Amino acid sequence: MSEKIKIIAFSSAVFLAASMPQAILAESYDLYVDKSYDGEEDGSSEKPFTKISEAIEKGGKGSKIYIRNGEYSESISLGQGMKIYGQDKKNTIIKGSSGNVTVTSSGNNLLKNLTVSGGSSGILAKGEIEIRNCIVKNAYAKGI
Numbered sequence: 001m002s003e004k005i006k007i008i009a010f011s012s013a014v015f016l017a018a019s020m021p022q023a024i025l026a027e028s029y030d031l032y033v034d035k036s037y038d039g040e041e042d043g044s045s046e047k048p049f050t051k052i053s054e055a056i057e058k059g060g061k062g063s064k065i066y067i068r069n070g071e072y073s074e075s076i077s078l079g080q081g082m083k084i085y086g087q088d089k090k091n092t093i094i095k096g097s098s099g100n101v102t103v104t105s106s107g108n109n110l111l112k113n114l115t116v117s118g119g120s121s122g123i124l125a126k127g128e129i130e131i132r133n134c135i136v137k138n139a140y141a142k143g144i
Contacts, residue, residue, distance in 0.1 A: 031055040034068040052076050052084075052094065067092050067114070075100040075119065078109045080127075086114035089133055093117055098140055105129040 032048035033055050041049050045066075049055045052072050055065045061081040069091040076094065078084070086092030096102030096119025103116055107127020115135040116122045122139035123131070136143040 029059060029063045031059050031063060031065045032068070033065060033072075035070040035072055036068075056082065071095055073097075075102055075104075077104040077106070079106055081108045083110040083112070084114065085112050086134075089113045089115055089135055096120075096122075096139075102139070 031043040032045045033043075033050070033052050034048040035050050037048050037050055039047060041047055041054070043049050043055055043058050048068070049058075051074060052065065052067060053074055053076055055063075056076055056078060059065060059082060061079065063081075064083045064085065066085050067087065069087045071093040073095050075096045092113060093115040094102055095117045098118065098120065100119055101121045101124040102119030103111065103123045105111075105123065105125050105127065107125075107129070109128075110130045110132070111123070111134055112132040113134070115137065117136075117138045118140075120140050121142040121144075122136040123129070123144045125144065131144070
């Protein structure tokens, strides 16, 4: 094999290796949460996180987070372009504490099939947010 062909083959291999992590990251945007899971967590459907905030931290713009039924006592803050899907709006509950906003959205986000309960405000939208098939209740000052 000539030197020129070896260099081209090596360059092609380096290019393919460099582009592989991006393909893997694209699949990591689907994250799962199940508060009743007990074991090692990585956000996959088999090893879901137990807190919504953990999935938000791992995800980023374009992330889809699927939350299984349960009551999650936490306040969450969504970055840009995140999609949050509850399993069932009556049984997938994000419950905030009295002094905090339950869900803060920075813009271009989706909430679907959830109950947002409690908090000083249920949902604080700092930009565009789409809310579908959700219940917002028991906020101390404002619902949305």
